[in-house]
Amino acid sequence: MKTVFVSSLCYDTDERVVVARLDFDGTWYHYSYTRGVLRAMYLLPFDCKAKVQHVQYWPELPPRIAVRRMRKSRSEYPRFLAWMGLDAPDAMAELGISGGIKATDSFQTMPLPERTPEGQYVTDFFTRGLWQAGLPSVDAARRLATGDRLWLIKDPLSPWCSYKLFADPDGRGPYVGYLPRLFATDIARLLDRCGSAVEVRVRQVNQDAPTVMMVLCRLTSPWPDGFLPFDGQDDFVSLASPDPVECTDEGCIECAFHRQQAAYKRGHEETAISA
Structure with missing residues (x-):
């Protein structure tokens, strides 16, 4: 299913x-x-x-x-x-x-997300909000390459606990989009249990695509025992x-x-x- x-x-x-x-x-x-x-x-x-x-x-x-x-x-x-x-x-x-x-x-x-046979949480997504982030972020996104790691840093100004994606672990330089907002609660749970084993990497950069489909990423994490996606989220x-x-x-x-x-x-x- x-x-x-x-x-x-x-x-x-x-x-x-x-x-x-x-x-x-x-x-x-x-x-x-x-x-x-x-x-x-x-x-x-x-x-x-x-x-x-x-x-x-x-x-x-x-x-x-x-x-x-x-x-x-x-x-x-x-x-x-x-x-x-x-x-x-x-x-x-x-x-x-x-x-x-x-x-x-x-x-x-x-x-x-479904658990893989290897016991992994895996989901593919396009970064969100890239165009709204401005031209420096769009230019930074165009410089990304397949396999680059992106770092999840919580946006302190977001009421939805959204995560910005940066090309460096300290969050310096322009961010290259957001993690889709509705994944944020689950990713916070995974980060709490799995730490740095939660990874976002660039699958590909589509130079000829609109910004909403420019940066394709894959998020992977170990699937903790008892973990259920969107558990406790009534909606x-x-x-x-x-x-x-x-x-x-x-x-x-x-x-x-x-x-x-x-x-x-x-x-x-x-x-x-x-x-």
Whole structure:
């Protein structure tokens, strides 16, 4: 099972809130809302409250997520894959690495890190906020090379305990972007338990990419015993219920559609089992 979370920026507080998750079981995409949406209800205009308790099943990426992935038909798609270090199309990997960032809205996607067979915490990401950091930071980013270590230094002015990334351990010179904000709490836990074994290294620098996809990094750490990603962060918890409230509004077309999708999925699975 692969998982990405969907977050949105609250413009009045500048807080980034996780509002949904998308799971892929190899055949079906499972879309569900998380508890964060209850704090940011205005971000998603629901037609009925029943929607937040249901898992929506899709044989393809849900439209609201599909728009965050570059179309394969576009001529620049191979270059888009190369920027992410991918050799072949992979919808969930693309959403996780790219962040699903669009200039037209504030939604982003992020992966749920999984423990590797070697017992490592590994996640790939593009540095955030590089253009806003200014030209000295952009120039410093362009001088980075594959394999360079970047140092995590907490931004004392950030209300979100964000980490700036520097090319030297003392934080001298321009920083080259931020760690994605929603990883900050987990990384603080890993740093507390694993110290200098938590490493960020440059995977590649894409000189021809926009700044949001210029510096691709990989963060690695030992996976401590008992560690769970985003543990204790309420916004990440799915609201999907095993016994959800059913929508009684006959005019709610979307709920009717998802009931049909769920029925089709059950029928498809029963056919596969009987075969």
